[in-house]
Structure formats: structure tokens, C-alpha cells
Amino acid sequence: MGTSAPPAIVWFRDDLRLADNPALHAAMSSKQSLICLYVYDEESEGLRALGGAAKWWLHGALFALDEALAKKGGGLTILRGASASIIEAVAEETGASAVYWNRRYDEAGRVIDTKIKASLKARGILAESFNAALLHEPWSIANKAKAPFRVFSAFWREARGQGEPDAPLPVPGKLSFYALPKMLHVKTSALADLKLEPEKPDWAGGLRANWVPSEKAAQAALAHFVKTELKGYALGRDRPDQVSTSRLSPYLRFGHISPRQIWQTARNAVAPGMSEASEKDLEKFLAEIGWREFSYHLLYYNPDLARENLQPRFDAMPWINDTKSLQTWQRGLTGYPVVDAGMRQLWMTGWMHNRVRMIAASFLSKHLLIDWRRGEDWFWDTLVDADPASNAASWQWVAGSGADAAPYFRIFNPTLQGEKFDPDGAYVKHWVPELAKLPASVIHKPWKATAGQLAGAGVELGKTYPQPVVDHDAARKRALESFKTINEK
DNA sequence: TGAAATGTTGGGGCG
């Protein structure tokens, strides 16, 4: 209900949850009535436009957040345009005395937020920002020389050494909302007006079938994971043929869940007597949270992480960037089954198993010698968890251009990787159904199958399934030669 | 959070 007391604005961004939301918590604690905003900003300079899959996710996420707020008697107001002018205008028109938000770490976002904070303060409006997305602020972890870390293991040792992260904030109880005046001059948008969902063609069927973008679904996924998959995670996490990873990545990306919540739940689950998961399983899982933290650390200190090689010598890398072979990769038609399975899983569901991400990324940047940035772009557009830090940092890691990267000569053999981590070929059979009848002994190398095996499986190489787009041995040698050219002093 | 090439060892076949 509108009251004469000034309201407080809660500006939601990549923190689309009610629990453990410091900005929301601070606004509640102020005892003011709330205005909950989301600004869809395609105008401010430098912000990277969301990819297609992320837009689809955001649509569902905003719908779910609005519903959750409605249950508390309010709702989410969606606005469209440049963040600065919108936030300032809403504050002005409603007489809000405070604006609360949770921090973001991409450079364009930080620049925008800094300006808004200054401008609000200049008008006597309280502007406060919080950490909702990370266990550790990127600037709070430094090495002995007070410099940022460039190596994960050292980073993570220091982070762990700082003690346990803060406990998450509780789910908020009663909220009181401010009734926005109907005459608000800032135009509000209906969710549908944002056109976040694909129309023609509607390619999102597989996404809908696999994901529920909400805070509630995030908590359910976490509970399910610690109950059934955490045990054995240390090994199981590498098996794309099994459901053994948490699949929390898109929930983290949009802030349906926080790393603090994940940390606490996983830790409590491994408390004595609570679970058969071992300390090792837990540490492996927490280290994955650690990689995300490290990625944000890298992004904060290297704002161009998605564009610039962390190792400048890679600027001279003789990439080939052949459009045709890029397309075989994007479409899952490289002729290497485990690569194709991964790329099709990505296209169909907006997500790919992490082990297969590494294999597919290695294949693009090494076997095809295509600039990792083309791959990063494709993942950005197709992943529901496309994250400004993790996506860029992981691509640089695989390509070898990262600070703490896999050495360039570490080239995955897609056949061996497939045989090792998808031993029965179940993952390939599911995502590359035209190979489903091949015996497991050749499923990762159909070009080595006998004529009888191929005929028996209804496979005709070059017709029903492609011949390998490159020869592994030759491609490997070519990659090593290319690397040599940038490695000479 | 590799794979391939090269080196070493030891058992077994065989003259």
C-alpha cells in the first residue's frame, strides 16, 4: 500500500531470488515499503547483449520472480531502457529515499552502477550495493605481493584460508510493497513486451523440457544433488553418460541460488552421519564453486576477458577460422561422436556436460584451429548458463591463452576421451541417434568400424553420419606447429 | 582437468 513514508527501491539484476538476497534484506530492514524493479537494458554502452538461450531463461526467471513477489503481496516492475535514466527517474517520481542492489562484476555494469550511485547520492538518496553473487569479492583475495592471483590452486588456497564464508540470509518473511502510481511517467513493460522468447522458429522446446527457471527449482536441484549425487561426485562428475553433476550453473548465473547457500547445504550434507559422500567428493564440488570464484577474480582484473588473450603471445596465433568447419562444429557434424553429441546436447537443451565442454572446446581451438572467441560466442548464444566470467575464463583455459591455462600441447584425443568417460557410448547414442546401433567398441570411432558393423547399424559414413572433418593425427600435428610459431622467442 | 613418443624391463618362444 502506498503510504506517505518514502519507499525503497530494490533493483534486481543477476540475483533473481528472495532468499539470501542482501539488497532485498537491507531494504526490508529499513522498514520502508518496497519497489521491486528489473531493468532490461539494451541501451547502455558496453553491456554485452544476452544470448538467445539466456534470454529464454530470463523470461522464465522474471515470470517466476514476479510470481514469488506476488505471493508476498507485491510484484516485479519491469522497465526497459538505459539503467541510469530509469533508476533515477523512478526514484524521482516515487520519492524513494533509498536504492539497493547487488553488485555485478563486468566492467560496463560496474561503470554504470558507479555513476548511478554517485548521481543518487548527489540527490540525497541512499544508494547501497551488496555482494550476493560470490563467496569472496574479487578484490579481497590477493597474493603476498598484494597482486591478483593468476593460478587457480594458489587462489583457492588463499580463499579457503580466509575461513568459512558467511552463512546465507534467511528467506524473508513479510514484505510490504509500495503501490506504484498509475501515472508513473517512466513506462513499464509487460514481460511479453521484452520479446525474450523465440517465436519463429520456436527453438526453445528442448529448453522448456529440461529446465524450470525459478528459485524454487534451484533449491530443489540443490537438495536433489546433495542427497543423491554428491556421493561419488569426485569421479562421477566426469561421466556425461550419467546424471552426476549438480546442473546448478544456470541457477547460479541468474542468481536463483547463491554460492553461500550451495556451500552451506553441501557442507551440512557431509556432516558426520548425514551422507555417505566423502570429504573428497565435497572438496571436489566446492572446488567447482572455486573455479567460478576464480573466473570472477580474473574478469574483475581483466575486463576484456572474453575478447583479449590473457597471454599476449596468442595474439599472433595463426587461427584458420574456416566458416565451413565452424559450422560442422556448431551443428554437431564433425564426425567425432563425442564432440557432436556435446554440441547437439547444447543446441537441444541449452546446456552441455562440463567434461564434454572441454573436449568440444579443445576440438574447436586445436583440431580446427578456430579462434576460441568464435567458440565463446557460440556458447554465449546457446548456453542457458552463459556467464561473463566462467564462459570466457574456461575458453581461455582450454585454448591455452589463459593465465593458468592448460599447456597448449595438451590436446584432447576425442576418441580416447569418449572411450574413457562414455565407455558404453550411452551419451553418444542418446545425442547422436544415427549411431545408436553401432557396437560400443567402435561408437567413438565409426571410421574404424568394419563394413559389416556399419551396415548392421544402418550407418553409411558420409551419408547418414559424416566422415571426420579432420584427421586427428594430422590436426594434432598442425596445432603443435601453429603453436610453435608463437612460442619462439 | 593429456597424449604420443621414447625408454626400460622382464617373460617367453625359439634356435
Added chain:
DNA sequence: ACGCCCCAACATTTC
């Protein structure tokens, strides 16, 4: 019985 060769099997190094 012995030396020689072959080659797994494993270890090391190289990319």
C-alpha cells in the same frame, strides 16, 4: 642352458 629376439607392460620424456 644360453643368447637372442619380440613385445607387452610399465615408466619417463616430450610435445
